[in-house]
Structures are given as structure tokens and as C-alpha cells.
Amino acid sequence: MPITSNDVARLAGVSQPTVSRALRGDPRVSPATRDRVREAAAALGYVPSEAGRSLVTRSSKRVGIVVTDLTNPFYPHLIGPLHDELEKHGYRMLVFTERSDSQMASAQLLDGSIDGAVLLTSTIGSALPADLDRRGLPFVFLNREGGGAGGDAAAVDNALGGRIAAQHLVELGHRRIAGLFGPEDTTTGRDRELGFRLALADAGIGLPAALTRNGTFDFDTGYHGLTELMTVHPRPTALFCGNDVMAMGALNAALRQGIDVPGELSVVGFDNIPMSAWESFQLTTIGHDLGEMAASAARLLVERITEGSPRPPGQASRRIVLEPHLITRATTSAPPA
Known part of the structure; x- marks a missing residue:
């Protein structure tokens, strides 16, 4: 027994x-x-018994992590620090995953099995954050934010990061610059593109449609996007990618086509995931503290749960915004003479 x-x-x-x-x-x-x-x-x-304890405390001591793309090597670098910070506060993690936010029904998160949720892959048009807010489940945005929903958030200054990338390429002397941007229905995709475009405009440099592509934040988008962009004449001499994974796809396509990086083409990524520093990539990128961003999200959520209610009506959302910085490695240089 x-x-x-x-x-x-x-x-x-x-x-x-x-x-x-x-x-x-x-x-x-x-x-x-x-x-x-x-x-x-x-x-x-x-x-x-955790089940018995939750009946007494009305708390499951569990937090749901909502992510729609577990195959992307970016997200493990957030989930690890999330786990560690939540564990410090006595919480366990449950991972909820669907192919898109629209498939993630709020009922999956509101069955009493979790005390709050961390939303990693929200889209601007997703109804999930507003539904959770209305139903009273504390939640926090991590990395991406949902358009119009009032949850707390931990993110990087994406627009500033896009600006820094553009300024770096302009300072190197590039004038024919291309962009592989993320999805337009994400704050990360939208804001990084916006900052990049504004900085180029400040430098008097246009970004024609022929030199831009939008797609998901994955390897294939970078690979196929670079392949298409290098058919444009004259070719771009520099490329900004919406994240490091896309940039790695672009680098692989350049290698396949015999394009010298950075001699013929400079490439900049975004996020500084550990793979970007590997000798096989040595990617110039826009860095920020992934671990601190994840830990900040965990702390924001625990504070809301401890308060016993979601954000009170009329109270402003709490946002922790990390400052990005340029990390120069081997994939950028002055344009060819």
C-alpha cells in the first residue's frame, strides 16, 4: 500500500x-x-500529492508555456531559463503546442491545471491573449507580443535592433541592401523590419520590393529567400535577416551557390542564439540577453499569480524591454570594390 x-x-x-x-x-x-x-x-x-495540495491551496503550482514551433532552435534558449526561474519560485512547466495560435483554444489553458501562462509565439491577430485576459488567467508575453491585448511582456527593443543592423551595413559602405523579414503578423517581424527601413531611409537608401521578402522565422525561408534575391540584377551586397535561423539558411544557400560571404555579400542576423557563434557560421548579429528576457517573463507572471488576479482593469501592463546591441563577427565587411 x-x-x-x-x-x-x-x-x-x-x-x-x-x-x-x-x-x-x-x-x-x-x-x-x-x-x-x-x-x-x-x-x-x-x-x-500535488493534486490534493491544489485542492487545498486552489493553486496547481504549474505554469503553461504556449509555443507553436518547437522545431525552431531559438525557443529552447528561452524555455531553459524559463524553467529555471519558475523552479526557483516553486512552479513547474507544462508545454502546450499547436501549429498556430488560432488552433490553441483557451479552454485548453482554463481547465484548472495551470495557474498562469507564458505566450512565446503570439501573433498580432490572435484572439487567445484577449480571451485569457477576459477569463481571468494571468499570462505574460515573452519575445513576441499580441496586438491589442493587455498582458505583461518581456521583449527586446526590436525596432532599435533593426536600426542597429541597418546602421552597421551603411557604415560599412553598403548601398544596395536586401531584407529577409519575418512574418508581418508578428511584432518581432513587423518591428524589426520597421526599424531597419527607417534607418535606411535616414541614410537616404531605398529598399525596393525586389530586394525584400517576408516569411516564417525558419531555415527554409532564409535559404529560398537568398536564392531568389541573388537573381535580382544588380545583386545586393548586403542582407539583413529577421533572425539568426533565417540568416543560417541564407548562409547555407550562399555556400551552395559559391557566393563569398562577406566578400560578395554581407549577412546580419538577429538574436545571437549560441549557434550563431559556431565556427561554421561566425554570424554578425543583433544580440540581447535571451536568458534575462525569459527570467523576466517568469518573474512578471509569478507576481501576477501571487497577486491573486490578472491585471486589474485600467492598470497599465508591465513591460520589460531589453536593449539590443551589435555583435560583429565574420559575415560582414565593406562591399566589393
Whole structure:
């Protein structure tokens, strides 16, 4: 038969409710009693039931992580720090994944199994954030934000990052510059493109439609986008990609076509995922602290959960915005003479 809290109570010489309170760290239980109960639980190999605990505390101590693209190597670098920060606060993670936000029904998140949610891959038109807000489940945006929804957020200044990328290429002397941008229905895609375009305009450089493509933040978009862009005449001498994964696809296409990077084509990415520093890439990119962004999102959410309610009506959302910076490696140089 499984060991129960009643067995622990008998061994420790206390009541069953005292066992429950002691194992929760309830301050009403003296330190000596807590120690005695924990020693008894350890001796018997007793593991408290999370289901039973949640009935008492009205808290599952679980947080849902909503992500629609687990194949993208960017997201593990957010999920790891998320897990570590949530664990510090006593929370576990459950991962919810669908192919798109529109397929993620709020009912999946509102069955009482989680205390809050982290939204990693929100789109601007998604109804999910507003539904969660209306239904009272605390949530936070991480990396991307949802258009019009009032959740707290931890993100990077995407528009500034796009500006920095453009300024770097302009300072190197490039004038025929191309852009492989992310999806227009994401804040990361939209804002990085906007910042890039504005900085080029400030430098008096146009960005014609023939030299731009929009697509998903993946390897194939970078590979096929670069292949198409290099058929334009005259060819661009520099390329900004909406994220590092796209840039790696572009670099692979350049290698396949025998295009010298950076001699014939300079390439800049965005995010500085660890792969970008590999010797096989040495990608110049726009960096920001992925770990701190993820940890900030976790802390924002725990604060909302601890407050016992989602963002009160009329209260401004809390946003933590990290500042991006240029990381120069081997994929950018002055344009060919």
C-alpha cells in the first residue's frame, strides 16, 4: 500500500492536517515540528500529492508555456531559463503546442491545471491573449507580443535592433541592401523590419520590393529567400535577416551557390542564439540577453499569480524591454570594390 500523510502523522506524533501544513511550509507550524514532519516523510519515502495540495491551496503550482514551433532552435534558449526561474519560485512547466495560435483554444489553458501562462509565439491577430485576459488567467508575453491585448511582456527593443543592423551595413559602405523579414503578423517581424527601413531611409537608401521578402522565422525561408534575391540584377551586397535561423539558411544557400560571404555579400542576423557563434557560421548579429528576457517573463507572471488576479482593469501592463546591441563577427565587411 502507498504511504499516506496519515502514516507520516503517526510517525511524527502530530495530526494529519499538521503534516500538510508543515510540508507546505506554513508559518503557523513551529520549525521544530516542521523538521520532525520532514524527517518522518523522508524516512517513509512519502511524496505529497500535488493534486490534493491544489485542492487545498486552489493553486496547481504549474505554469503553461504556449509555443507553436518547437522545431525552431531559438525557443529552447528561452524555455531553459524559463524553467529555471519558475523552479526557483516553486512552479513547474507544462508545454502546450499547436501549429498556430488560432488552433490553441483557451479552454485548453482554463481547465484548472495551470495557474498562469507564458505566450512565446503570439501573433498580432490572435484572439487567445484577449480571451485569457477576459477569463481571468494571468499570462505574460515573452519575445513576441499580441496586438491589442493587455498582458505583461518581456521583449527586446526590436525596432532599435533593426536600426542597429541597418546602421552597421551603411557604415560599412553598403548601398544596395536586401531584407529577409519575418512574418508581418508578428511584432518581432513587423518591428524589426520597421526599424531597419527607417534607418535606411535616414541614410537616404531605398529598399525596393525586389530586394525584400517576408516569411516564417525558419531555415527554409532564409535559404529560398537568398536564392531568389541573388537573381535580382544588380545583386545586393548586403542582407539583413529577421533572425539568426533565417540568416543560417541564407548562409547555407550562399555556400551552395559559391557566393563569398562577406566578400560578395554581407549577412546580419538577429538574436545571437549560441549557434550563431559556431565556427561554421561566425554570424554578425543583433544580440540581447535571451536568458534575462525569459527570467523576466517568469518573474512578471509569478507576481501576477501571487497577486491573486490578472491585471486589474485600467492598470497599465508591465513591460520589460531589453536593449539590443551589435555583435560583429565574420559575415560582414565593406562591399566589393
